[in-house]
Amino acid sequence: MNVLSRLQDIDRRWLYLALALSCLVPFLVTIRLPVYVSPETRSLYEAIDRCPKDKVILVDSAWDAGSLGENWGQVEVVFDHMLRKGIKFIVISLDITPLGPQFADKVISKLVKTKYPYRKYGVDWVNLGFTKGDWQAMQQIAKDIRRQFKRDSRGWSLDDAKHLPLMQRVHNIDDIYMIYSVTYSPMENWIPFVHGVYGTPIGFGCAGIQSTTYYRYILSKQLVGMLVGVRGAAEYDALLYPNVRERQSLGTQLIVPQAFGHTAIIVAVILGNVGYFAARKGERKVGTRR
Amino acid sequence: MEHAANWQIWLAAIVTLGIYSYLWNDNKLYRMLLNVMIGLGVGYSFIVIWKNVLGPLWWQPMCRGFSAIAHGFAPGSVNALWILVGFLGTLWYFQFSRRYLWLSRIVIGMTLGAGAGMTFKQQFLLNAPQITDSFRPLVARADGTPLLNGSTAPVSFWMSLNNIIFVGTIVCVMVYFLFSFEHKSAPIRGAAKAGRWLLMISFGAFFGNTVMTRMAVFLERLQFLANDWGPIVPYWVWVAICAGLISAVWLALRKPPRKHTQQNQL
Numbered sequence: 001m002n003v004l005s006r007l008q009d010i011d012r013r014w015l016y017l018a019l020a021l022s023c024l025v026p027f028l029v030t031i032r033l034p035v036y037v038s039p040e041t042r043s044l045y046e047a048i049d050r051c052p053k054d055k056v057i058l059v060d061s062a063w064d065a066g067s068l069g070e071n072w073g074q075v076e077v078v079f080d081h082m083l084r085k086g087i088k089f090i091v092i093s094l095d096i097t098p099l100g101p102q103f104a105d106k107v108i109s110k111l112v113k114t115k116y117p118y119r120k121y122g123v124d125w126v127n128l129g130f131t132k133g134d135w136q137a138m139q140q141i142a143k144d145i146r147r148q149f150k151r152d153s154r155g156w157s158l159d160d161a162k163h164l165p166l167m168q169r170v171h172n173i174d175d176i177y178m179i180y181s182v183t184y185s186p187m188e189n190w191i192p193f194v195h196g197v198y199g200t201p202i203g204f205g206c207a208g209i210q211s212t213t214y215y216r217y218i219l220s221k222q223l224v225g226m227l228v229g230v231r232g233a234a235e236y237d238a239l240l241y242p243n244v245r246e247r248q249s250l251g252t253q254l255i256v257p258q259a260f261g262h263t264a265i266i267v268a269v270i271l272g273n274v275g276y277f278a279a280r281k282g283e284r285k286v287g288t289r290r
Numbered sequence: 291m292e293h294a295a296n297w298q299i300w301l302a303a304i305v306t307l308g309i310y311s312y313l314w315n316d317n318k319l320y321r322m323l324l325n326v327m328i329g330l331g332v333g334y335s336f337i338v339i340w341k342n343v344l345g346p347l348w349w350q351p352m353c354r355g356f357s358a359i360a361h362g363f364a365p366g367s368v369n370a371l372w373i374l375v376g377f378l379g380t381l382w383y384f385q386f387s388r389r390y391l392w393l394s395r396i397v398i399g400m401t402l403g404a405g406a407g408m409t410f411k412q413q414f415l416l417n418a419p420q421i422t423d424s425f426r427p428l429v430a431r432a433d434g435t436p437l438l439n440g441s442t443a444p445v446s447f448w449m450s451l452n453n454i455i456f457v458g459t460i461v462c463v464m465v466y467f468l469f470s471f472e473h474k475s476a477p478i479r480g481a482a483k484a485g486r487w488l489l490m491i492s493f494g495a496f497f498g499n500t501v502m503t504r505m506a507v508f509l510e511r512l513q514f515l516a517n518d519w520g521p522i523v524p525y526w527v528w529v530a531i532c533a534g535l536i537s538a539v540w541l542a543l544r545k546p547p548r549k550h551t552q553q554n555q556l
Binding site: 017020068098099130133135191192208211219221229250253265 | 313338346347411413420456495496499500502503507509513516538
C-alpha cells in the first residue's frame with residue numbers, strides 16, 4: 001500500500017479534529033469575506049420592507065436549541081429589520097416546539113436592549129406563545145386569531161387594550177400583511193391553507209438541508225422569499241447593513257467559520273478520492289503482474 | 291448566552307462536550323445526557339400543551355359549559371358538548387384492548403376521513419400552481435412573456451436558456467420514471483439517462499445543504515465554547531484539556547476505532 005492510498009484510511013477522529021481546528025480559527029482571528037445576496041433573500045427583504053403601516057407581519061418562530069445555529073440568525077435579522085423600520089409584528093410558535101416563544105423572546109430582548117430601547121412590548125410586537133393544530137390552527141388564525149389564542153405568552157388577554165394595544169387592531173388575516181415561518185423545516189401547509197385561500201404572501205426561513213425542497217415554491221411565486229441556513233441570515237444582514245463593520249448578527253458571525261469548515265471538508269473529499277484512485281491503480285498493477 | 295451565570299455556562303459546556311464525546315465513541319455519559327434531554331423535552335411539552343392548548347381551548351370552555359348548566363342552562367351551556375371531544379379522544383386508548391379494539395376504529399375512521407379531505411385540498415392548492423408554472427416559453431422576453439404575445443420587451447437570452455433547462459429537466463426526469471415500457475428507442479434512452487444525471491445533481495445539492503446545516507449546528511456550539519465558556523475557564527482546565535487531547539491522539543495512533551461489522555450489527 002503506497003502513501004497516497006493510505007489517504008482513504010485516515011481515522012475519522014483526525015478529520016473531526018482538523019474540522020474543529022479549521023472552524024475555530026475565525027473565532028480567534030477576525031476574518032471578513034464578501035457576501036453575495038441571492039435573489040430569494042433579496043425578495044424576502046423587499047417584501048418585508050413594503051409592509052404597510054396599518055398591517056402586521058405574523059412570525060411563526062417554531063425553533064429551539066436543535067436548529068439555533070441557523071434559525072437564530074434568520075429571525076434576528078428580520079426582527080432587526082422590523083424594529084428598525086417600525087413594522088409591527090406578532091410572534092407565534094405553531095406545532096413544532098413549545099420552546100419557540102422563549103427563543104424568540106431572547107432574540108427580541110437582545111435587539112431591544114442593544115439597539116432599540118424605545119420599542120415596547122404590546123405596542124410594537126406581541127408574542128402569542130405556543131399553539132398546536134397544524135392546518136386547523138392556520139385556518140383559525142386566518143378567520144379569527146382570538147379563537148386560537150385567548151392570551152399572549154405573558155398571560156394578558158388579547159382584548160386587554162392597556163397591555164396589548166397592538167392586538168386591538170388585529171383580528172384576522174385581513175390585518176396580516178404576510179407570514180414569515182422560521183423553523184428547521186417550515187410547514188408547507190401555510191402555502192395551501194393561507195396563501196392559496198387568502199393570497200397572503202408567505203416567506204420561509206429554513207435549515208439549509210430543507211431548502212432544496214422549497215425552491216420550487218419560489219419559482220412558482222407561492223413563496224415570496226426564503227432565507228437558507230446561515231447563508232440566508234448573513235445575506236439579509238448584508239442588505240440591512242451595507243457597512244460590513246455594523247453587521248453583528250449570528251448569521252454574519254458564523255458564515256466565515258462555515259466557509260472554513262466547508263473548505264476543510266472539500267479538502268478531505270479530494271484527499272479521500274486521491275486515496276481511492278491511488279489504491280485502485282495499485283490493485284491494477286498487482287493484477288497485471290500476476 | 292446573555293446574562294447567564296457562570297454555573298449555567300459551565301453546565302451548558304459540560305453537556306455540550308458530553309454530547310460531543312460520542313464522536314470519540316459511544317459512552318455512558320452521552321447516553322445519560324441524551325435521556326435527560328428527552329425527558330426534559332417530553333415533560334416540558336406536556337405542561338405547555340396543557341397550559342396553552344388543551345386548557346384554554348378545551349378544558350376551560352367545557353367547565354364553563356357545565357357551570358352554565360348548573361345555573362339553570364344559562365347562556366354558554368352548549369360548551370359542555372366539548373366533553374364529546376374528550377370522549378372521542380379517549381377512544382384511541384382502546385388500541386391497547388383486544389376486546390374493545392373496535393371502539394378505537396371509530397375514531398381512526400373519522401381521522402382518516404378528515405385527513406383525506408384535507409389532503410385533497412392541500413395537494414390541489416400546493417401542486418396546481420406548480421403544474422401551471424412548469425409551462426414556460428422557450429423563447430422568452432425580458433418580462434417573462436412568450437415571444438408571440440405582443441409585448442414590446444426585448445428577447446432575453448438568459449431567461450430563455452433558464453426556461454429551456456427548466457423544461458428540459460422536467461421532461462427528462464419524467465421520462466426516467468416511465469417504467470410502463472422498456473426504454474428501447476435512442477431518444478427515450480438518452481432522455482432517461484439525462485434524467486438520471488440531473489437527479490444525481492439534485493441529490494448532490496441535497497447533500498451539500500446537509501453538510502451546511504450540520505456545520506451550522508456545530509459552529510453555534512463551537513462559538514459558545516470559544517466565546518462564552520473559553521474566557522471563564524481557568525488555565526489549569528485548559529492544560530488538562532490539552533493533555534487529554536494529546537493522550538487521545540496518542541491512543542488513536544495506537545488503536546484504530548472498532549469497525550462495525552455485520553456480526554456486531556446483528
